[in-house]
Amino acid sequence: MSMMMPAIHEGFARPGYPLNAWYAVAWDAELKRALLSRTVCNRKLVMFRRTDGTAAVLDDACWHRLLPLSMGRLDGDTLTCAYHGLKYDSAGRCSFMPSQETINPSAAVRAYPVVERHRFVWVWPGDPALADPALVPDLHWNHDPAWAGDGGTIHGKCDWRLIVDNLMDLTHETYVHSSSIGNEAVAEAPFEITHGKTGVTVTRWMIDIEPPPFWRAQLAWINPDANRPDARVDRWQIIHFTPPGAVAIDVGVAPTGTGAPQGDRSQGVSMWVINAMTPETDRTCHYFWANVRDYAITEQRVTTDIRTAITGVFGEDERVVEAQQKAIDDNPDKVFYNLNVDAGAVWARKLIDRMKQAEAAALPVAAE
């Protein structure tokens, strides 16, 4: 890795997020024929499914006197405010006002572009004209019959970028997860970074190593030899970041000598760790995660085991990143310094910063 690490990461503590982006705001299964209130990028939103099953997201404050519409009622595709009975259609237009026949034509609450994809509901808080569904991050493994698994949601008391940092450098596994998945091998293995306008990739291969206990057990589902004491594997961790908040991690092992580093994973087992982080406020976030695998896909017991294990591991991370957020707030005069292992996180934050700068430069959006 020839990249020079800047000594100080400028602006790390300044809250802020791009608005012209798709953000995961709910699991598909969370959204029902009912009103769900959720804060995204400091905006109070109300979400629901229309009668046709599609998702709708509106500002959660009545045009008239700001009462949260989520306190009201959903009938068909119509929301009724709980205070004075104003009604809105699912595009946010007011269709009824009490005691008057003429409706102010400007009476409306803001509706947001929504896409449902990869089992998540995605919202675009910025300029609707730019909301191209093709820009939703690729997390398709989460909704592919060739892959099986499960996930969860963490409402983290931290800036969402602290979770991006955490995922972009897995050497922390050695220290934070020493009692579970941590392993000296990860911190010792070299890694490579590639980065472009649309993403950052961190690739780490551990060639010809003794399989860690977790991976030995997974590989044994397709290859009984994995349990032999002298088994050797090649292990990979390939982290893909798509700004502003998606991290898909391709992990797995294959028996050494079967060609995995060259591209043939047919003798190995693969897993995707899927992560979508969304700012809730400047200091809190929604973190949707999933874990899917390409082996033993009909074994629900494996799904349960892995979900339980990951819930424990991510709980360790949550404790760390929330303490880090508190430390940032407690030490306003201190900055982040970077190590070589931070290269992936540093590039991820650069891409986020570029999105923010592009928005600041685009005056019509900034004036919105």
Next chain:
Amino acid sequence: MSMMMPAIHEGFARPGYPLNAWYAVAWDAELKRALLSRTVCNRKLVMFRRTDGTAAVLDDACWHRLLPLSMGRLDGDTLTCAYHGLKYDSAGRCSFMPSQETINPSAAVRAYPVVERHRFVWVWPGDPALADPALVPDLHWNHDPAWAGDGGTIHGKCDWRLIVDNLMDLTHETYVHSSSIGNEAVAEAPFEITHGKTGVTVTRWMIDIEPPPFWRAQLAWINPDANRPDARVDRWQIIHFTPPGAVAIDVGVAPTGTGAPQGDRSQGVSMWVINAMTPETDRTCHYFWANVRDYAITEQRVTTDIRTAITGVFGEDERVVEAQQKAIDDNPDKVFYNLNVDAGAVWARKLIDRMKQAEAAALPVAAE
């Protein structure tokens, strides 16, 4: 109603209240020969009854080192500070300092003009020279043997004006109180507004309607025919606002054709819903309410029934206005828009704003 509704209510979210006004700060029965601490218009006050029974209100902070005097002791008409034993008379003048014989002549805490009237204790937080008892809002029904009833106190987590808004437009009954007193007839009935320098009145008559269950039962106390299935009534809601925080609502029903709209209520039943709202802080208030009636005045059971019902109804309102306060704080970029039904509330706020502007213009007070 020919009034044009302004599209946006300017300044609705700016906290603030006139100081040159009488504010209800306690029920008469709350004030005893003991020290009561209460915050009014962001001022910490200590209140008590003197030996002669009159009410006294002082700043609740010792001149010396600011300890709340309410932590101290009341002996006769003398307060003793719990820290160093300074004593004050009921006009706030210091009459004793420890370990010294000479008392600093400027040693005093501020005393406020107080009037006890209509079962409430009223304080004037502004210029004492302007504190004319004749300016106490007329809520005399609350202390008149011809009227019977009871009341309560709500310490609301909202700007007091949100409760004024709520009371000035009773169409919200249809939506907020749909499970109790709400009724489509209210939102559908026309209303008239009159306003002057000293108040706003909103008058709504519902002529020749089927009596709602609550009113049918009340009318039956004086007229058994009210229980007949074909009974018809005229119903009135006449809301009187006196700035900054008193709302007296004259409600009732009389059999249709007995002349109530023309002024003869002798065949009907009347009730006053009395409301006095006082800013505690910018975002909280004290709300004293009472309900008195001119029928069945010796039936304590009716008092209990109505108090219980109103406690439930006002609890529904409290939930709404507290959510509205939170929405105002959560949406600093949003404003209130007005409907035709808001005319009463809009005028009420105009009168409040005029009081504030008059104070800002009166320099000697502003410099105080």
Next chain:
Amino acid sequence: MSMMMPAIHEGFARPGYPLNAWYAVAWDAELKRALLSRTVCNRKLVMFRRTDGTAAVLDDACWHRLLPLSMGRLDGDTLTCAYHGLKYDSAGRCSFMPSQETINPSAAVRAYPVVERHRFVWVWPGDPALADPALVPDLHWNHDPAWAGDGGTIHGKCDWRLIVDNLMDLTHETYVHSSSIGNEAVAEAPFEITHGKTGVTVTRWMIDIEPPPFWRAQLAWINPDANRPDARVDRWQIIHFTPPGAVAIDVGVAPTGTGAPQGDRSQGVSMWVINAMTPETDRTCHYFWANVRDYAITEQRVTTDIRTAITGVFGEDERVVEAQQKAIDDNPDKVFYNLNVDAGAVWARKLIDRMKQAEAAALPVAAE
């Protein structure tokens, strides 16, 4: 006392503290071979004992990403960060970074000068070059075999100077502690003030008085005549303040006529009330107190009795000073006025203010 009391204590409510000073941060027994997190002067610190038993105090935030080092591990004299495994020696220098062989030579966390003395651990938050151990306040009685006793810690929700005020004027005993040690005699007795650059002393003698019950019982340990109904004593309270936060109070009684006022205390009993107050934040403090005596020093029962009594008395003070802090915050427009009895507290605050002014004037420190 000829000193003129200024009418208003300027700047009393402005938070702030000198940094070039020794502050007690822990009892000796609190500091072990483990990581202890404590905030001092708004700085998050981590403290521990080295393998050689000496105390070390560092900034509690990893150089890399600010995680509190107190969440990490202590092995020998080395701290390991719980996030990425960076290691620090007890002087704060980084000795290990994950996945890289070269360590950034500037990688370090700040280490603070520490002295352990008089049973307390003292930290110097300011310019280390000025950290002269000779400047630790003299509280040697707390660690002297001729004196016996015990102490405790209060984490007070108030500016530390409110406790200094409280201790510099014991007339408050008459009012705050009326149910325990309070006594009219204290407020009535005259007192003398001396002050210099390094301290303030308030001296109060009560000559030929009936011994208060507490002191009668103490004196009886060495002189059975103390229990005689006609016993008379001379009682002293000599308060020594050393800025910014140490107050040592020399109290006791001796039979009248045995020469205590002239310096012969051989027939009396003496006690030191030792107090070290340290700003935690602008509105909270650590308060370390102890009480030691020169009689019945092998009677552990006396230690227990006195510790229990003082814990109760200081609880009464804590309630008052915390209410006072809240009153300061609630009344930003009000100031402290002073009585004659405040002379000691006024001089104590002047010495504290001079330390702050000296630091503000010393540019190299201010620029730090």
